[in-house]
Amino acid sequence: MFCSSGAVGYQSPEYFCGNPTGFLSLYIIRNFIWLRLLIRRFGVAEMNCETCQLKELELEPREIKDVLRCILHTIFFHRTLSLVRPKDFDCDFFEITYVQCGLPELEKEVDEKINQFVAWVEKHPNRSSQVCLSFFDEKNKLPSWFGNKTERIYWEQWFINLHVISPKRHGKSHSSKALTNIGGQALEESSSRRAALESSIHEVLFQIINFANEKKDHIPPIPDRIFNHEISIPSSSDSMFGWNTDVLRRVLNSGHPYSL
Amino acid sequence: MATLSDSAGGGGGGRAGAELMVPQFHLKALHAILAVRAPRPLAAAPAPAASFRRRDRWFHLPLHAPPPPASAEHLPEPSPGEPLVVDVYLTPSGGGGGAEAVVERWTVSCEPWSAGARGGGGAAASGEGLAVNRAYKRCITLLRSVYTALRLLPAYRVFRLLCASGQAYNYEMGFRVGSFAAPFTRAEEAAMSTRRFAPVETQLGRLVVSVQYLPSLAAFNLEICSLAPAMLITDYVGSPAADPMRAFPASLTEAASSAPAFPPRRPNSWAPSPAPWPYTPGQQAKFSPPPALYASPTPSPPTFAGGYLQSRLSGETAPMIIPGGGRGPVHNRNMSDPVRGFMLPPPSPKNIRGDSGGHETPMETGRTGIRMADLYTNLPSVPKIKIKDSRDESGRFSGVFSSSGSPRLGFSRSSSRLSMQDDTDDLDFPFAVDDVDTPDSRPGSSGGKDVGDQASSSSHKSQDAAVGYLVHMLKSARPLRDSSNSPLTSRVESVEGGNVSSFMSRRTSDALEELESFKEIKENLLARSRSRMQESLDKSLRHS
Numbered sequence: 175m176f177c178s179s180g181a182v183g184y185q186s187p188e189y190f191c192g193n194p195t196g197f198l199s200l201y202i203i204r205n206f207i208w209l210r211l212l213i214r215r216f217g218v219a220e221m222n223c224e225t226c227q228l229k230e231l232e233l234e235p236r237e238i239k240d241v242l243r244c245i246l247h248t249i250f251f252h253r254t255l256s257l258v259r260p261k262d263f264d265c266d267f268f269e270i271t272y273v274q275c276g277l278p279e280l281e282k283e284v285d286e287k288i289n290q291f292v293a294w295v296e297k298h299p300n301r302s303s304q305v306c307l308s309f310f311d312e313k314n315k316l317p318s319w320f321g322n323k324t325e326r327i328y329w330e331q332w333f334i335n336l337h338v339i340s341p342k343r344h345g346k347s348h349s350s351k352a353l354t355n356i357g358g359q360a361l362e363e364s365s366s367r368r369a370a371l372e373s374s375i376h377e378v379l380f381q382i383i384n385f386a387n388e389k390k391d392h393i394p395p396i397p398d399r400i401f402n403h404e405i406s407i408p409s410s411s412d413s414m415f416g417w418n419t420d421v422l423r424r425v426l427n428s429g430h431p432y433s434l
Numbered sequence: 435m436a437t438l439s440d441s442a443g444g445g446g447g448g449r450a451g452a453e454l455m456v457p458q459f460h461l462k463a464l465h466a467i468l469a470v471r472a473p474r475p476l477a478a479a480p481a482p483a484a485s486f487r488r489r490d491r492w493f494h495l496p497l498h499a500p501p502p503p504a505s506a507e508h509l510p511e512p513s514p515g516e517p518l519v520v521d522v523y524l525t526p527s528g529g530g531g532g533a534e535a536v537v538e539r540w541t542v543s544c545e546p547w548s549a550g551a552r553g554g555g556g557a558a559a560s561g562e563g564l565a566v567n568r569a570y571k572r573c574i575t576l577l578r579s580v581y582t583a584l585r586l587l588p589a590y591r592v593f594r595l596l597c598a599s600g601q602a603y604n605y606e607m608g609f610r611v612g613s614f615a616a617p618f619t620r621a622e623e624a625a626m627s628t629r630r631f632a633p634v635e636t637q638l639g640r641l642v643v644s645v646q647y648l649p650s651l652a653a654f655n656l657e658i659c660s661l662a663p664a665m666l667i668t669d670y671v672g673s674p675a676a677d678p679m680r681a682f683p684a685s686l687t688e689a690a691s692s693a694p695a696f697p698p699r700r701p702n703s704w705a706p707s708p709a710p711w712p713y714t715p716g717q718q719a720k721f722s723p724p725p726a727l728y729a730s731p732t733p734s735p736p737t738f739a740g741g742y743l744q745s746r747l748s749g750e751t752a753p754m755i756i757p758g759g760g761r762g763p764v765h766n767r768n769m770s771d772p773v774r775g776f777m778l779p780p781p782s783p784k785n786i787r788g789d790s791g792g793h794e795t796p797m798e799t800g801r802t803g804i805r806m807a808d809l810y811t812n813l814p815s816v817p818k819i820k821i822k823d824s825r826d827e828s829g830r831f832s833g834v835f836s837s838s839g840s841p842r843l844g845f846s847r848s849s850s851r852l853s854m855q856d857d858t859d860d861l862d863f864p865f866a867v868d869d870v871d872t873p874d875s876r877p878g879s880s881g882g883k884d885v886g887d888q889a890s891s892s893s894h895k896s897q898d899a900a901v902g903y904l905v906h907m908l909k910s911a912r913p914l915r916d917s918s919n920s921p922l923t924s925r926v927e928s929v930e931g932g933n934v935s936s937f938m939s940r941r942t943s944d945a946l947e948e949l950e951s952f953k954e955i956k957e958n959l960l961a962r963s964r965s966r967m968q969e970s971l972d973k974s975l976r977h978s
Contacts, residue, residue: 248582255574257494262585271585379586380629383579387632390572 230335240265252386255396287405305334306406451566452637465502472503473596516613517543546639572634
C-alpha cells in the first residue's frame with residue numbers, strides 16, 4: 175500500500191516538469207524551419223565573383239584623368255590574356271609610367287567613361303565616389319515569351335574609390351605663371367600633397383598586381399579578344415542619398431552590380 | 435593558346451609543354467628586365483612592324499617598346515633547373531675605382547617539387563595538358579605583373595634619365611646576369627625592400643619571381659656631368675629669357691632632331707626647373723582625346739507615360755459614343771420647352787423633326803409612333819429594352835396586388851423592380867411607358883382599361899402632362915439610393931467570407947502545429963515516466 179501511494183506521488187511532478195520541455199521543443203522546431211529558409215536564401219544568393227576594394231585616393235579634379243587612366247589600364251593590362259602590343263604612357267602630373275594594351279578602342283572607351291565621371295564630379299564636388307570595373311561572362315538563356323536573352327555572370331569586380339577635393343588652396347588659375355607666383359608655403363603644401371598622392375597611387379598599382387596574381391582560378395578560358403567588361407560610374411541620383419547609396423550599391427554589387 | 439598547343443604537340447605531351455614553358459618564361463623575364471634596365475640610345479632601335487616573330491608571341495606579350503638591348507641576344511640562355519639572377523647596379527661614370535651599388539636584384543627560379551609531390555603530379559596526359567594550360571594562363575598574368583612593376587620601381591626613372599641622348603650623368607647603370615649572386619651584407623639587406631609575386635605551380639615545380647630593390651635612390655645625387663657646361667648654360671638661359679611661344683618650337687626642333695619625343699621632355703618634368711610647365715598643356719592635348727557628348731539616359735519614362743495616356747484615352751472614348759447617339763432623339767421628343775433647351779446639344783436634324791411634330795397636335799401621336807418603330811428596328815438592343823419595360827409594368831401591378839395580401843414579399847419585389855426601372859430610366863423610359871400602356875390595356879382586365887384611359891387623357895395635355903411625368907420620374911428616382919446599398923452589403927458579406935476562410939486556414943495550421951507539439955510532449959512524458967517507473971521499481975526492490 176505504501177509503495178503504490180509513493181508511485182502515485184512520483185507521477186504528479188513529472189506532469190508538471192514536462193510542460194516546459196514541450197515548449198522548448200516547439201521553439202527549436204520553429205527556429206529550425208527558419209534556419210532552413212535562411213540557408214536556402216543564402217545558398218541561392220552565393221556567386222563566385224572575386225571583389226577587390228582599392229585604397230581610397232584623395233585628389234583634385236584636374237588629376238582625375240591621370241589617376242583613372244593609370245588604374246584602369248593597369249587592371250586591363252593584367253586581365254587581357256590575349257595577344258597585346260604594350261605601350262608605355264607617362265602621367266601628366268605624376269612621375270608614373272603605366273602600360274596600356276595598345277587597343278585604340280579600349281583607350282577610347284576608357285577616356286569616354288572618364289569624361290563622364292569628370293562631368294559628374296563637376297556637378298557633385300567634394301564628395302567620395304566609386305568607379306566600378308566589372309568583368310563578366312555571357313550565357314544564353316532558354317528562349318522565353320520575350321525572346322532570347324543573355325545572362326551576365328560577373329566573375330571579377332574592381333572598386334576604385336576616389337575622394338575629389340576642390341583646389342581652393344591654390345586658387346582657380348592653373349597656369350604656370352600663377353604657380354610661380356604662389357608663395358613658398360603653398361608650393362610646399364602642393365608638392366607634399368602630390369608626393370603623398372603619388373605614393374598612394376603606387377600602393378594602389380601594387381595592390382592591383384598582387385590581387386591579379388593571387389586570384390587566378392576564377393578566370394574563364396582565354397578568348398581571342400579582351401574579356402567582356404563594364405565600367406560603372408555614379409549616376410546623378412546617387413547624390414540624393416549620399417552615403418546610403420554607396421552602401422546599397424555595394425550590397426547590390428555583391429550579386430548584380432550597378433550599371434547605367 | 436595556338437602557340438602553346440603547337441609547342442605541346444611538337445613536344446608530344448603535357449610535361450614536354452611544361453619543359454618548354456619554364457625556360458621560355460626565364461628568357462622572357464630576362465629580356466623584359468634588360469629592356470628597361472640597360473640604358474642605351476633608344477632612337478637607334480625604333481618600334482618594329484605590327485607582325486611579330488613566333489618567339490615574341492610567348493605569353494602573349496611581345497617586347498617591342500622598347501625592345502631588349504642587342505647585348506641580350508648574345509647572353510647564354512639560362513640553364514634549365516637553375517635560377518636566373520639579374521643584378522642592376524649603379525657605378526660612378528668614368529670607369530674609375532668607384533664601387534658598384536646594386537639597386538635591384540631580380541630572381542626567377544623554378545623550385546622543384548618534392549618526391550611525393552612528383553608522384554602525385556604524375557597524372558594522365560589529358561590532366562597534364564590541362565595543368566599546362568592553367569599554368570600558362572597564370573604565367574601570362576605573372577609576366578604582365580613583372581612588366582608593370584619594372585616601370586613602377588625607382589630604377590626606371592634613372593633608366594629614363596640615362597637614356598636621354600646628348601647628356602652625360604655622373605653615374606652609369608649596368609647589369610649582371612647569372613645563376614647566383616653574392617649575398618647582400620646586413621646593411622644592404624636592411625636598406626633593401628622585397629617584393630615577392632604569387633608563384634605559379636607547374637609540372638616541373640613552383641615558378642617564383644621576386645625582386646629586392648632600394649626604395650629610394652636620392653642618395654646617389656644624379657647630376658649631369660660638367661664636361662659640357664656650354665650646352666647646358668645655353669639651354670637653361672634660353673628658356674626663361676625667350677617667350678614661351680618661341681621656346682616651344684625650339685624644343686620641338688630639338689625633339690625632332692633627336693627623334694624620340696619622350697626622353698628630352700621626361701627629364702625636364704623630373705628636373706626641378708620651371709621648364710616642364712610649358713609642356714603640360716601639350717601633353718594634355720596629346721593624351722586626352724576630344725570629350726564625347728554626355729547624353730542623359732532617360733528615354734523610357736516618356737514612352738511609358740504616352741502609352742499609359744493612350745490606353746486611358748481609348749478606355750474613355752469607347753463608352754461615350756453609344757449613349758450619346760441613343761439618348762438624343764428620345765429626350766427631345768418627350769420633354770417640354772425647358773427640357774428641350776437642355777437637350778439642344780444632340781444632333782440638330784432630329785431636333786427639327788421634333789419641332790415639326792410638336793406643332794401638329796392631331797398628327798403627333800401617329801408620327802411619333804412611326805419614328806419610334808423605325809428607331810427600334812434600327813437599334814439591335816431594342817427588344818431587350820421592351821422586355822424589361824413589360825416586366826417592370828407587370829411588376830408594378832403584381833406589387834400593388836401583393837402588398838394588400840403579403841407586405842413582406844411585396845417589399846422585396848418592389849426593390850428589385852425599382853432597380854430595373856432605374857436602368858431603363860436613363861435610356862428611354864418615357865417612350866416605353868407610352869408604347870407599353872396601349873397593348874397592356876387591350877389584353878388586360880377592366881382595371882387595365884381604366885389605366886389606359888387615364889394615359890390617353892394625360893397625353894392630350896401637352897405641357898401639364900410633361901411636367902407631371904417629370905415629377906413622377908423624380909419621385910421614382912429616389913429608390914436609387916436604397917437599391918445601391920444592397921450591392922454594397924453583398925460586397926461586405928463577401929469580404930467577411932474571405933476573412934472567415936483565411937481565419938479558418940490559420941486556425942487549422944496552428945492546430946496542426948499544436949498537435950505535433952503535443953505529440954512530442956506526450957512522447958517525452960511517456961519516456962520519462964517509463965524511466966522513472968523503472969527507477970522507482972529498482973529502488974523498491976533495493977528497499978525490500
